[in-house]
Amino acid sequence: MLPLDDVIVPDSPQSLAEVVAACHGDGTPLYTLGGQTMLGYGVWPRRPGHGLSLEKLSGVVDYAARDLTITVGAGTPLVELDSLLAEENQRLPVDVPDRDRATVGGLVATNLCGPRRYRFGTMRDYVIGFSAVDGLGATFRGGGRVVKNAAGYNMTRLMTGSLGTLGVLTEVTLMVRPMAETTAMLAADLPSLDLAAKLLAELPASKTLPAAVELLLGDVWSQQSGLEPWPPETTARLIVAFEDADPDVRWMVEQLESQWSKAGVRVMQRVGNEDAESLWKNLATTIPPGAATADNTHCVVQVGVPPGSTVDIAARLKQIDPGVAIQAHAGNGVVRGRLTAEAARLRAMLVDEIRPATEMAGGHAVVLSAPPEAELDVGGVWGPPPSGMSIMRSIKDRFDPKHLLNPGRFVFG
């Protein structure tokens, strides 16, 4: 858990800026709190400080529904955003667990997302503007309210995924999308990973445009309700989901079914709109990325490799930790694994086995959550310093010179 002395709840961006300025003055760390669903993400921090809750910076500032843009307070829970957007038949197609607690600001700060990134991208593709308070207490904005904008640097990209270490977001403008008309998911239970690799390689030839391409290994999926349990001979389950206009979805389902049946695969499930929401929810929460709970006994690692190496790296993870449960966003080469190794062995497993394997495949691995007893430091969680680290540090020093915003948690240490 965070080393919080107390929690401050500013009721306006101005009072938030005053709090940050005061903390900059006396050198007190600040831990930004949104829905507190991702507190386990990053290095476990040690420096005591104030919690800075954004719960009062919540709600819609401006919803230009016909422009497909919306501006909300950073503390707005996603569930509220979702229901506002749904009234206009629109949505933010980014998968997040705990939508009832997770906030827009937290989502931007962590930039973690799920299966639908394959078709719809990540938060980086949706944040078009923001307002924030830097580590000195100065308020600044970036971007704007138009969907295409070349004026100034792309500050929205800088803030997205910076884990609140450059500034505290107070307001976010998002581009949103029309709701999809129809959803369908096809699942195939596969006896071998070779077959998974073959189906993945053939997928482009089906001419379909999936919303998500998910490969699941291990016991994780069978623990989640929503789809029927795995037959015993199954090694992996491949799920391809479509979201589009109704005729498109029907056509794509036919295409893929025909491709899969030619490959001798029986299509296990076919789901219409009724079950779609719960299935997406299950897929988003299969391996919760950064939950910090008292019984946080598992380490979740996320690997990024070229998509063609997805199956290989999944197989390698299974060799390294036979009990691993894997959810791979296979079309993106993003592989999440919930390891079963004991805390004491985690560090060595990461450093000696997982990272060399991912680096060999041209990728990297970060830890999304780990038991505190594993005592992972910056290198343990984030891996070796990424290319451009000195520039990143230099940016950090200019936005938060005393390193008071979420100190210790991100790559800066």
Next chain:
Amino acid sequence: MRCLGPARPRLANARFGDLATARNKGSYMATTKTTTTPLVRDLRRLLGTKRVLYAPADLLVYECDGFTIEKNRPDAVVFPQSTEEVAEIVLICNRHDVPIVARGAGTSLAGGCLPIEGGVVVMLTQMKRVVEVNTADRYAVVEAGTPNVLLDRALVGTGLHYAPDPSSATASTIGGNVATNAGGPHTLKYGVTANHVIGLEAVAADGSILRIGPAEEPPGLDLIGLIVGSEGTLAIVTKIWIKLTPNPDSFRTMRAVFESVDDATNAISDIIGAGIVPAAMELMDRGILDAVEEAFEFGFPADAEAIVVIEVDGPAAGLDRQQEQIIDFCNKHRAREVLQAATAEERTLLWKCRKLAVGAVGRLSPSYIIQDGVVPRTQLPRILRRISEISKKHDVRIVNVAHAGDGNVHPILLFDERDRDQVDRVLQASRELLSECIDCGGSVTAEHGVGVEKLHFMDRLFTSADLDAMRRVREAFNPNACFGRGKKIPDDISSGEPGGGDRAAAI
């Protein structure tokens, strides 16, 4: 304000209206004796004699890009062939304390390639290899100087394409696309360059080489996101990993003919508002249609006030219904007719007309300025009405093309640069229509960039705190200010009324 290092003396810039003089200056200089400086000697030691230009006559072409209103001569132009050579060049320039400007095809329209303080222009045009096309993982690796058209050719037969399609694609380079975060007609559905770059190799200001991506979710800050669209002011991009997009199964390309621009923009606004996302939705008004018709004889009705080219793509199964919905919205707004391109040739010609429309304007007037404004999409009717009023008020002929689905307008102002009075009116009209974009809640550039052209609008779009945050980013990348001083964001050599007000006038 932070000081970005010692101010360098600016060479005399050609003032607006002195374009002829600038050319003469070049040819005059060419006849004078050329001496090699220590900088040039170091560059020649690295690259040999053929890949270093320094004779004034040879430097003329590099005085400006598509923004011709302000020019300045670089001290040297170099043609590296590898990332390592670019890194060496940066080190040499740092040693001699001269600024560096990266340049591709020079098609940019905002002065991004202007060597504002002289220095060295790094031409990336000899780095134009398509290094890899990976169809399985759907990406390609290209050197920065690769022209879009070469990449397109390399992708023929793969069933994949690079989605951003700037109208300059026959000449422009992928590196240039990255610098300006270029768009094009199909960004409506497929997004701009930033949505398609998954990895970069770039040379930083200290001569070190950055390699980021292409695997997704690298740890740390999103440096790729910052570098794309930074107009060469943060690093010199030398190699790019780009995402490839599957070719659509089918297209329907339509042209809707309207009796008024208002009807056309209202139809567009309704289509977007209804949640339909066509692949492209491009507006051409009557003025531009005249030029296009003269150039290509497509057969557009001579009395139409506006034509909207609308393309939907995807699985053939869904296209009929999308097309019907679109036609309904067009008819609701009194479209005279909505015709579908009957053959692939007709579609190609329709897109050719749209993409070469700006060039065709040369038939209408000796000079023109193409503007790049963007407004929230629902404000499209308003901005086009205001553009028409501004045109009348200043007695300046303005014709319009627009990536209408994105709210991105490209008004083209026609004039004769020899007539100072016309020039003044054109500049005034440009200023007013961009101000109007800001008042509509938009921005003064969607895809052409700020360069030097739009700098004086930055403090209207952003507060000093916003600009200060951007300056901090630039300093972090670029502590010795070797890239892009006086561009992209106002600084100590660009803010205020630079050039005695001429820069401000040079819209």
